[in-house]
Amino acid sequence: MSFIKSFIEQETARRRDFLLASAYGLVGVAASTGVVSAFAQNKPTVAWSYRDRNNPYWHAIVSGAESFVESVGYKKSELVHLLNNGSSEKSLADIKALLSKTGGKAAIACDANDAPNCRPVVEAVQKAGGHVATIWNKPDDLHPWDFGDHWVSHMTWSDEGPAEQTARILFQAMGGKGAIVGVGGIAANNPAIERHRGMMKALKDFPGIQLLDYQPADWATQKANQVMQGFLTRFGTKITGVFCANDSMAYGVLEALKAEGRKLPVVAYDGNPEATDLVIKGELLATCFTNPHWGGGITAALAYHAAVGTFKPSAEPKEHREFYGPTVLVTQKDAAEFKKKYISSTPKYDWKDFWGPGRGQIKYVAKP
Structure with a gap:
């Protein structure tokens, strides 16, 4: 059986299990372990809100986040996973529940799933006094600097x-x-x-x-x-x-x-x-x-360091609040070398170099 056919079957099974778990109120229960542990250490709870770990892209995102949390003294298992399975409603509900559990003492990395969901997410985080760094999806007229220090940053890729x-x-x-x-x-x-x-x-x-x-x-x-x-x-x-x-x-x-x-x-x-x-x-x-390992780790790092006061987001220039992540085109000519550098071995990253690999401030296309 080809890996593609297996991939399709795994995706079907995962969706079925998610629906069953939702029906019985089980989704998100595992997240409480990391919350309790963070409370015990008097540290902010670090969470990633994303779609699906079975997807290789999101697996790489969260692997980067796990690498980051280990670098600041957390166990890998203490990263809280807020899986929305492509539901914006669940994304928002899970983030609100986490903020309630932690009293706002949370550093959240998040893909809002779609652009309209970004506003209620960042508003909920600001209201609770938490910190969130986002990737990919937000409206063009919504900006981190309009939310003080609570919406730390937004990274997207110039696709x-x-x-x-x-x-x-x-x-x-x-x-x-x-x-x-x-x-x-x-x-x-x-x-x-x-x-x-x-x-x-x-x-x-x-x-x-x-x-x-x-x-x-x-x-x-x-x-x-x-x-x-x-x-x-x-x-x-x-x-x-x-x-x-x-x-x-x-x-x-x-x-x-x-x-x-x-x-x-x-x-x-x-x-x-x-x-x-x-x-x-x-x-x-x-x-x-799009180097998801780095993107996942640095997004969690930005939220965490803002939460613990290592830096003050509102004191940063706009190009540090909204910026592009890196991209590498992969063709047959260079795929083997690319695999050797980024897949067969994972580059080591300085998780305090927040903007080093970035590609500058986000530019917006004027609407007709």
Whole structure:
């Protein structure tokens, strides 16, 4: 059985178990251990609110956070995991529950799941007197400096440019002609919007390539598999290339193509270990690495150090409150070297160098 098929089956089982646990009120119970331990040590509780540890991207995020908490004297098990499984409502409810349990003495790293959920999250943290550092999703008109020291920072990745690069690699591999389909993330997610925008920007320079359809698959392997099956039913052999907005969805796309006996050029995004191997083998043309281990660790570090008073966020310049994380394009030419540097061994990071690998202050695209 291929790892892709196993990945889809694991995703299905995980979703089933999550729904059962939710029904019996079990989700989030394990988080209390880290809260109690932090109280005993008179330290802030450190938590990460995220989607799903079975996803390689989020696993890398949280591995970085575990590395950070160990560097400041916590046990790895003391990091509190607030798993929202893609639910913004659960994300907010879990954060509010943690703030209530800790009396606001919490350092929270968070992806709000979608942009609209960011405001209630940071408002809840500010009201409780906690500290939160966020990644990926927030409205363009919402900024950490409007919340004093409680919203420590926001990091995102400049996805439009790298997504445009991966799309150009796809279109060039197609010889500048043919027809593609696209598989995107959650519609309200900032990275989903930027990656779609990057693909569309590249498409303007390739008049010989037609976009047949672009559908969201919510970053999920199984849903991407279903979306791709639908594309194959509707368009058949007209499809000559596939743009995927993340690696996990690309796995579902590749499995759907394999079931139909088709081999097409496919590009993805995230630089997960499995995707890197697929690039080396030539089954994916390219992916784009956002260094989630560093991102997960430094986001937790920012929240923690603000909570303990190592630095005062409101005294920092705006480029330290909102900034881009690093990206690395991975193609077959450099995938083996990339794997050796970032996957086979994890680089050692200085968790007090908050902004070193960053790529400068976030810039906003003017709305038409």
